[in-house]
Amino acid sequence: MPKLIKNGEIVDNTYVWQQDVDASASDTTIVPMQKWLDNQDSIGNVAGIWIDAGEGVEPLAGVDLSQFEVIGINFPSFMDGRGFSYARLLRERLNYTGEIRALGSFMADQQGYLIRCGFNSFEFAEDVNLDIALTLNKPFNVAYQGDVADPRPIFLRRG
Amino acid sequence: MVDLAYLRIYTTTVQSFMYQYDAIDQQLVEERVAQFRDQTRRYLNNELKEEEFLPLRLQNGLYIQRYAPMLRIAIPYGMVSSKQLRLLADITRRYDRGYGHFSTRQNLQLNWPKLEDVPDILEELATVEMHAVQTSGNCIRNTTTDQYSGVIADEVADPRPYCELIRQWSTFHPEFAFLPRKFKIAVCATESADRAAVQVHDIGLQLKKNDAGEVGFKVLVGGGLGRTPMIAETISDFIPRTDLLTYLDAIIRVYNQQGRRDNKYKARIKILVKALGIDEFRKRVDAEWEHLRGTESTVPMSEFDRLASFFTEPAYETLEEQPSILTEKLADSSAFARWYERNTFDHKKAGYRIVTLSLKKPGQAPGDATADQMEKAANLADQYSFGELRVSHEQNLVLADVRQDQLVELWEAAKENGFATPTLGLLTDMICCPGGDYCGLANAKSIPIAEQIQETFDNLDYLYDIGEVDLNISGCMNACGHHHVGNIGILGVDKKGAEFYQVSLGGASGHDASIGKILGPSFAQEEVGGVIQKVINVYVDNRTEEERFIDTFRRIGIKPFKEAAYAKAN
Numbered sequence: 001m002p003k004l005i006k007n008g009e010i011v012d013n014t015y016v017w018q019q020d021v022d023a024s025a026s027d028t029t030i031v032p033m034q035k036w037l038d039n040q041d042s043i044g045n046v047a048g049i050w051i052d053a054g055e056g057v058e059p060l061a062g063v064d065l066s067q068f069e070v071i072g073i074n075f076p077s078f079m080d081g082r083g084f085s086y087a088r089l090l091r092e093r094l095n096y097t098g099e100i101r102a103l104g105s106f107m108a109d110q111q112g113y114l115i116r117c118g119f120n121s122f123e124f125a126e127d128v129n130l131d132i133a134l135t136l137n138k139p140f141n142v143a144y145q146g147d148v149a150d151p152r153p154i155f156l157r158r159g
Numbered sequence: 160m161v162d163l164a165y166l167r168i169y170t171t172t173v174q175s176f177m178y179q180y181d182a183i184d185q186q187l188v189e190e191r192v193a194q195f196r197d198q199t200r201r202y203l204n205n206e207l208k209e210e211e212f213l214p215l216r217l218q219n220g221l222y223i224q225r226y227a228p229m230l231r232i233a234i235p236y237g238m239v240s241s242k243q244l245r246l247l248a249d250i251t252r253r254y255d256r257g258y259g260h261f262s263t264r265q266n267l268q269l270n271w272p273k274l275e276d277v278p279d280i281l282e283e284l285a286t287v288e289m290h291a292v293q294t295s296g297n298c299i300r301n302t303t304t305d306q307y308s309g310v311i312a313d314e315v316a317d318p319r320p321y322c323e324l325i326r327q328w329s330t331f332h333p334e335f336a337f338l339p340r341k342f343k344i345a346v347c348a349t350e351s352a353d354r355a356a357v358q359v360h361d362i363g364l365q366l367k368k369n370d371a372g373e374v375g376f377k378v379l380v381g382g383g384l385g386r387t388p389m390i391a392e393t394i395s396d397f398i399p400r401t402d403l404l405t406y407l408d409a410i411i412r413v414y415n416q417q418g419r420r421d422n423k424y425k426a427r428i429k430i431l432v433k434a435l436g437i438d439e440f441r442k443r444v445d446a447e448w449e450h451l452r453g454t455e456s457t458v459p460m461s462e463f464d465r466l467a468s469f470f471t472e473p474a475y476e477t478l479e480e481q482p483s484i485l486t487e488k489l490a491d492s493s494a495f496a497r498w499y500e501r502n503t504f505d506h507k508k509a510g511y512r513i514v515t516l517s518l519k520k521p522g523q524a525p526g527d528a529t530a531d532q533m534e535k536a537a538n539l540a541d542q543y544s545f546g547e548l549r550v551s552h553e554q555n556l557v558l559a560d561v562r563q564d565q566l567v568e569l570w571e572a573a574k575e576n577g578f579a580t581p582t583l584g585l586l587t588d589m590i591c592c593p594g595g596d597y598c599g600l601a602n603a604k605s606i607p608i609a610e611q612i613q614e615t616f617d618n619l620d621y622l623y624d625i626g627e628v629d630l631n632i633s634g635c636m637n638a639c640g641h642h643h644v645g646n647i648g649i650l651g652v653d654k655k656g657a658e659f660y661q662v663s664l665g666g667a668s669g670h671d672a673s674i675g676k677i678l679g680p681s682f683a684q685e686e687v688g689g690v691i692q693k694v695i696n697v698y699v700d701n702r703t704e705e706e707r708f709i710d711t712f713r714r715i716g717i718k719p720f721k722e723a724a725y726a727k728a729n
């Protein structure tokens with residue numbers, strides 16, 4: 001079974017990131033957001049949905065997100081930082097508390113920022129050594145800004 | 160690893176009038192050094208791919224350039240202590256070739272460091288509360304401001320506490336490290352002049368008070384140079400200072416999601432603002448701000464007080480304005496009088512003056528300083544200006560608090576060290592990018608053009624007669640030398656493999672910012688000095704008594720200049 005990093009541990013990846021819109025959905029698939037939105041009534045149980053860069057989270061306003069085990073966010077390139085905002089909006093505006101999974105071309109060195117924006121799982125490309133990646137997930141032990149874990153900026157936390 | 164014991168000489172404490180790190184600030188820069196050391200190690204071990212290391216090193220100010228890496232060290236809002244400057248000098252000696260380049264965005268660039276040495280350089284910088292964080296890359300860059308902050312009479316408030324607030328908020332901002340493109344913020348606190356060029360920044364902040372006397376900012380957005388130069392538009396007339404960070408978050412969150420990413424030449428926020436129109440852009444920002452306003456990132460008054468407490472006034476003495484030792488020298492020595500007129504500026508405190516140490520000595524690349532010069536400047540700061548200096552957008556150094564009765568002494572010392580070129584604001588006080596001598600993106604060299612102009616206009620009387628002219632040079636359309644906003648702009652272009660130069664006129668970067676108009680077809684390198692001479696002749700022939708170059712240009716338009724520049728020799 002393929003592995004991923006979740007909540008700071010290397011675990012089995014029990015879901016399938018489904019990129020093909022025509023593939024059939026099941027309760028272990030993470031399906032494209034738009035496909036789910038278009039077929040909510042017929043699609044049945046899915047593990048979750050994934051958002052592509054450019055789609056944004058606005059289409060999810062009004063959707064009960066607690067029905068998803070996981071929401072994936074795709075990084076078409078590690079230079080494309082839109083997903084950082086999407087995760088924050090999912091957590092801070094849409095109050096989603098389930099798993100947010102990084103998909104696609106993100107880098108291990110971005111985990112620190114990704115976690116602060118609300119990601120808690122990372123489906124790396126196959127050639128990434130997960131043991132090494134795991135050591136890179138907390139480059140800083142202090143931060144100036146508030147984030148999803150602690151909304152207080154430094155000026156509310158300095159002694 | 161560096162031997163930190165060696166560095167102890169730099170850590171003697173003097174009284175400081177700058178922001179000082181506490182344990183948290185220090186821990187952050189140290190963790191950054193450790194992170195970058197590991198990233199560099201993995202890259203050199205082939206564990207990180209070239210294209211993966213690229214954004215990581217850029218976020219640490221490290222470019223790989225034409226001949227060597229280039230490291231850009233942050234000098235936050237231009238403030239540097241003598242202690243820091245001494246270490247910078249020493250770093251250029253031990254890791255580089257004994258000189259550095261002060262850039263238009265108040266940073267210091269090293270041109271020849273070795274990649275393997277960069278973690279050590281950063282470790283040394285951290286010992287004096289310095290770093291290279293976010294001096295490059297598609298993130299929020301070093302925030303810049305007026306080099307005269309805190310010492311001029313007419314500022315609304317000292318902008319530096321706000322710059323420090325922005326520095327902390329933007330440093331390792333988790334959401335905004337991979338924006339569509341780089342993002343630059345500048346702050347101006349005076350109505351009379353804008354020395355921070357806020358209108359050509361992604362966000363420009365104009366400190367102001369509203370009718371109720373509350374401190375806040377007029378917020379400009381969407382300015383920028385580069386390929387598509389644009390003057391910023393006003394997105395809000397007044398944002399209270401407590402709301403500054405939530406408002407900035409709102410603007411950049413909209414940009415992060417909606418800015419173009421398909422074409423890097425269309426990725427700056429200015430393109431988004433232009434495409435949507437300022438009204439629609441404002442609407443989207445306001446919609447986002449609705450959610451953010453009033454949240455924890457609202458800045459409490461206690462934080463403004465804390466930040467302001469670092470930028471205290473030094474122990475000024477009660478001194479006489481225009482003491483006789485000064486007025487006598489002014490009467491005696493026209494050379495001194497010239498320097499005084501050009502290179503010093505009114506101070507808010509009687510008996511003091513602001514002094515610019517010019518880095519525009521003929522024969523020296525504009526903005527370059529040798530290690531010896533940096534040490535000398537540090538000594539002068541200790542001796543004459545409470546141990547503190549500023550770096551200006553025009554690529555000079557500034558001593559902000561000099562006693563008027565010590566100006567003569569300081570002038571002598573400045574002359575000895577090549578700092579007294581009395582041309583501040585004049586034609587030869589040029590802004591110039593590194594160009595083809597250093598930069599891999601250049602179409603043409605820029606430093607030899609600066610030299611040519613210095614040679615063409617080497618007569619000081621003549622330069623004074625010409626008066627104030629901003630001349631800016633960039634080696635390619637990326638516009639690092641701000642050529643678009645020079646009264647005279649010179650741009651290096653590639654013409655069938657040869658280096659040519661396009662001239663534009665009428666740009667300005669202050670409160671009356673404008674983008675220059677192209678004069679016509681480009682010129683060969685050896686023609687440039689002569690062309691600038693013809694342009695200046697047209698001005699001199701047409702000016703009224705009180706007109707500066709830019710005023711005459713605005714009155715008579717480009718046509719007479721064009722005719723003179725392209726007239727056939729007979």
Ligand code: HEM
Pocket residue numbers: 222224229260261262263264268340341343359360361382383384385386427591592593594597598599600637638639640641
């Ligand atoms: C030698 C290495 C350098 C490289 C590779 C470089 C690269 C670039 C590039 C690609 C741009 C265009 C960005 C855009 O249009 O979005 C740019 C703009 C700029 N650079 Fe540089 N640069 C270098 C040195 C400098 C130096 C030495 C300075 C200061 C003297 C500087 C200051 C600026 C400024 C002020 C801009 C214009 C910002 C704007 O468009 O608003 N750069 N640079």
Ligand code: SF4
Pocket residue numbers: 592593594595598599600601602603633634635636637638639640
């Ligand atoms: S303007 Fe062009 S040539 Fe000059 S430093 Fe910038 S990128 Fe290089």
